[in-house]
Amino acid sequence: SQQGEEDPQALSIQEGENATMNCSYKTSINNLQWYRQNSGRGLVHLILIRSNEREKHSGRLRVTLDTSKKSSSLLITASRAADTASYFCATGLIQGAQKLVFGQGTRLTINP
Amino acid sequence: GAGVSQSPSNKVTEKGKDVELRCDPISGHTALYWYRQSLGQGLEFLIYFQGNSAPDKSGLPSDRFSAERTGGSVSTLTIQRTQQEDSAVYLCASSITRQGIEAFFGQGTRLTVV
Numbered sequence: 483s484q485q486g487e488e489d490p491q492a493l494s495i496q497e498g499e500n501a502t503m504n505c506s507y508k509t510s511i512n513n514l515q516w517y518r519q520n521s522g523r524g525l526v527h528l529i530l531i532r533s534n535e536r537e538k539h540s541g542r543l544r545v546t547l548d549t550s551k552k553s554s555s556l557l558i559t560a561s562r563a564a565d566t567a568s569y570f571c572a573t574g575l576i577q578g579a580q581k582l583v584f585g586q587g588t589r590l591t592i593n594p
Numbered sequence: 595g596a597g598v599s600q601s602p603s604n605k606v607t608e609k610g611k612d613v614e615l616r617c618d619p620i621s622g623h624t625a626l627y628w629y630r631q632s633l634g635q636g637l638e639f640l641i642y643f644q645g646n647s648a649p650d651k652s653g654l655p656s657d658r659f660s661a662e663r664t665g666g667s668v669s670t671l672t673i674q675r676t677q678q679e680d681s682a683v684y685l686c687a688s689s690i691t692r693q694g695i696e697a698f699f700g701q702g703t704r705l706t707v708v
Contacts, residue, residue: 515696523683524598525637527696570636572697581650582627582687582697586636 487585488571494591501558503588505571506551513574514547515582516556518567525570528556561592596620598700600686606706607676615671615703619688626669627697628661629685637685643669644691676707 489504517525544557572582599618628640639653643663663669687697
């Protein structure tokens with residue numbers, strides 16, 4: 483079964499607005515990562531947050547992690563048309579630590 | 595190499611034939627993963643290698659699927675007697691063997707079984 487589940491499945495906003503995507507997971511993790519996928523091919527790593535961290539920033543990206551609720555959120559500020567892509571969270575499990583388990587993804591569309 | 599390389603990029607095969615998909619990880623990366631992604635869906639974990647050994651094969655969907663890795667580098671995913679439901683993009687990723695390190699993905703192999 484999938485470890486991570488993203489919410490919403492699809493999100494459509496206007497350019498310039500902020501986009502927030504959420505991820506929930508089931509078991510204890512070592513870290514949580516967010517990836518981006520364009521055109522259904524290779525994924526690109528965006529940001530990693532460790533289980534002892536609560537918030538992390540990278541450019542226009544802000545990630546939060548709440549281990550008590552087993553959830554994370556990815557915020558993209560001042561969205562651009564080029565941000566249109568699918569976004570996936572992946573959890574690095576404590577057991578089988580190198581195994582990355584992905585959710586179903588959020589399809590983000592930025593309208594110009 | 596500069597990145598994770600997968601071949602072929604696209605493969606069309608007839609139902610019942612065997613196929614081999616190849617993954618060249620980034621040099622020095624000891625962890626290697628195979629995932630499968632059906633159209634519009636998430637990534638389904640197939641198998642994970644640490645060096646040449648596969649501590650987790652739990653995701654292989656049936657005994658028609660197998661994978662090996664030789665020399666701690668190149669990996670081959672083999673699908674025997676392909677079925678139409680095997681049609682998907684097969685993605686390979688590698689990472690340095692240390693917890694919390696990002697995975698680098700190849701561009702995938704799009705497999706179509708007709």
